[in-house]
Amino acid sequence: MTYEIICAGFGGQGVMLIGELLAYGGMLEGKNVTWFPSYGPEMRGGTANCSVVISDQPVGSPIVSEPDGLIAMNGPSFEKFKGTVKPGGAIVYNSSMIETAPVIPGLKMLPVPTNDIASELGNNKVANMVALGAFIGLTKIITLASAEKALEQVLPERHHKLIPLNVAALEKGMALVK
Amino acid sequence: MQKVFGYPRSLTPKRTHYCPGCTHGIIHRLIAEAIDDLGIQEQTVGIAPVGCAVLAYEYFDVDFQEAAHGRAPAVATGIKRVHPEAIVFSYQGDGDLASIGTAEIIHAAARGENITVIFINNTVYGMTGGQMAPTTLPGQKTTTSPYGRDITKVGYPIRVCEMLATLDGPAYIERVSVHDPKHIIKAGRAIRKAFEMQIAGKGFSLVEVLSTCPTNWGLTPVKALERLKEEMIPYYPLGVFRSTEEVAKE
């Protein structure tokens, strides 16, 4: 099994962190993983993105161009990547910023009002965690426990006091998946 | 009877390749005497330049590294950082230090790198056949300034000591000459002082030695010494340009 993900959004929306947590979580589950940040010409157009691969086999290309899963945190990144997702794949998109999204046949699509939920939690910065929680719920690619454990390793020590808030956001996102 | 003069232990018995009347031999001797006096032969590492002194490692009985043209201060930095207890000196000519190696010498000085630089200024590229150096005097004829150095076209000589003395990094900077016995003795003291500064961990030290090149100047050895005294010293005044010890005393 090889599962490929693109996480995309504006710079500052924390899409790199979403990717790191997915990769770290996969590693903690004993998988082979890669994380690769957008680089060079891909930076143009105001979107930042990263590629994550989680696999039972050694990972080939760390650059994902036909993902199984997409997390799109804003309109431009949704537009850029929506057509690249493989048939049967999944898209979690930030419905706080993407008001109308076309239904793409053959894909699981989940709108998540990440900014609204994050505001309810009292910190707009954890919108990315809401999206990640929803993505994990939808795809089961890693467990919530792995994502929580990954937080401890990825976040610098000085931010560890924010872990409970991040976990709450992850859980909120996950709860959206029935 | 007390022995008052002998062949320095830190020189090999090898005969040098330097031209008759060239002052490199004298300066080598002064360095070797300083190393002997300070008892540092077993811990000294020299860096030979590209230029006439490229074979300096043949004449000093201490460990040596041969550097690429101008890079001696960077090489010295690498050696000193691996062996802070070693005494590291570079021996560089004016083309090497003041032209192709300007970046290296300025930044080694600015870092206050605890090394000693012996800088030989004879106003020409000697080994390559007497081309114009960054220190060639205004009007001086060389093979690449055949009509005399024209300052309106090629600019002015560089006074290295004055330039480096503007930096906070160096601990000791002095310009000396070897045109007569009195000045040779003074030059020996300056070289010794520079090594002492390094031994004491004070930081970067440089001694510029005004030197002759009878071959490329087209002068007899005696006339060359006269030219040094009469033409070079007025342009490159002798003296101590920076000493952190004296600053401390003030």
Next chain:
Amino acid sequence: MERVMMKGNEALAEGAIRAGCRFFFGYPITPQNEIPEYMARRMPEVNGVFIQAESEVSAINMVYGAGGAGGRALTSSSSPGISLKQEGISYLAGAQVPCVIVNVARGGPGLGGLTPSQSDYFQATKGGGHGDYHLIVYAPGTGQEMVDLIGLAFDKAEEYRNPVMILTDAIMGQMMEPVILPPIREVTTEKPWATTGKKGRAKPNLINSLGIIGEDLARINIELQEKYRKIETNEIRYEADGTGDADLIVVAYGTTSRVARSAINMLRAEGKKVGLLRPITLWPFPKQILADLAAQGKRFLVVEMSVGQLVEDVILAVNDRAKVDFFGKLNGTVPTVREVYNTINALLQKGGA
């Protein structure tokens, strides 16, 4: 042992520290800045030395001094900076000073771009500076190899008294992958040739590449060539994956080998017989395995992020015994898995030689 996620550049840096490297001299240039930044933080923790030199030229000469004095010295840069270091690299090779040089390559020529490239292959493997010399050149293909090969690089540099280059690129440098870090090791290599000060030795030590006296230059070159033959005999490394039953073998290193592996996995899942030959040492080059595979009737596709440099070595090794095709991307873009997949498929459909 515990796996940790690290960027390739940082894995290289920590790998060097674990292998006993205590002297780093560098200069800022994208996309390798994580290495000097990591070293600036890390070296003081292990009583090591970090110097941001005034130029790449100075940095490589500090490496020369430190390596010649017996230290485990490292410098890193990216393509334009590596060009500046070539003078020093030639001297290091000539004076037989062990050290490691990392090139996190970007596209050229000239100022080029910041995007990944494999267009420094010639420079790395065929000399780069003046004179008849070789570096040992490793091309890591994974984060783990970043750690393992830089450790090996220091050992081989000292074993052969030869500079070693790690040739990688922006993708490998920026990618994060789990790695297992070995414990920090003490280096106890004897270096009786190092300039430490004579310390009672009868003869002074000399680090030098000058050969103007008598037959010195011939002697130096004969000695170097003998060493290179020994390295060619003993140090070739490569990975052959699925080459046994393959009709077509992709030859690629570093980033493109990873893209190729993904494409090959897709093709093998469809029952197509495709394999991967990944040189790990770019010099010495794995000529013999390529010649052997060619003799078995395989055909080859070389995939590179360049206009074709590695492909020349493959053609030389195969020596007209097999067909060699090339797929290259010009500096700035990485071939996609789909592009490589389509290229291989088209070649398979066209049929054999």
